[in-house]
Amino acid sequence: xxxxxxxxxxxxxxxxxxxxxHYLQNPIIDRASxxxxxxxxxCAFCSRMKRGLLYGCCRDNHYNKLVRQLHALT
Numbered sequence: 001x002x003x004x005x006x007x008x009x010x011x012x013x014x015x016x017x018x019x020x021x022h023y024l025q026n027p028i029i030d031r032a033s034x035x036x037x038x039x040x041x042x043c044a045f046c047s048r049m050k051r052g053l054l055y056g057c058c059r060d061n062h063y064n065k066l067v068r069q070l071h072a073l074t
Contacts, residue, residue: 007023022061028049028050031049032046054068
């Protein structure tokens with residue numbers, strides 16, 4: 001939930017491909033600034049929070065696999 005990222009163009013594109021799209025929102029940055037950071041770096045906190053959201057989405061939708069792919073910049 002940062003102003004610099006808008007995933008909405010993906011909705012129509014993924015629908016054309018027949019891929020189910022789950023849009024998850026969580027004010028991670030706000031939570032970090034309100035004291036939930038507890039000594040971690042912002043990057044570690046954000047990463048952990050995002051993984052938790054992804055795992056929760058998988059459980060809620062009865063998925064048994066989560067594939068996260070990192071792309072190398074070339």
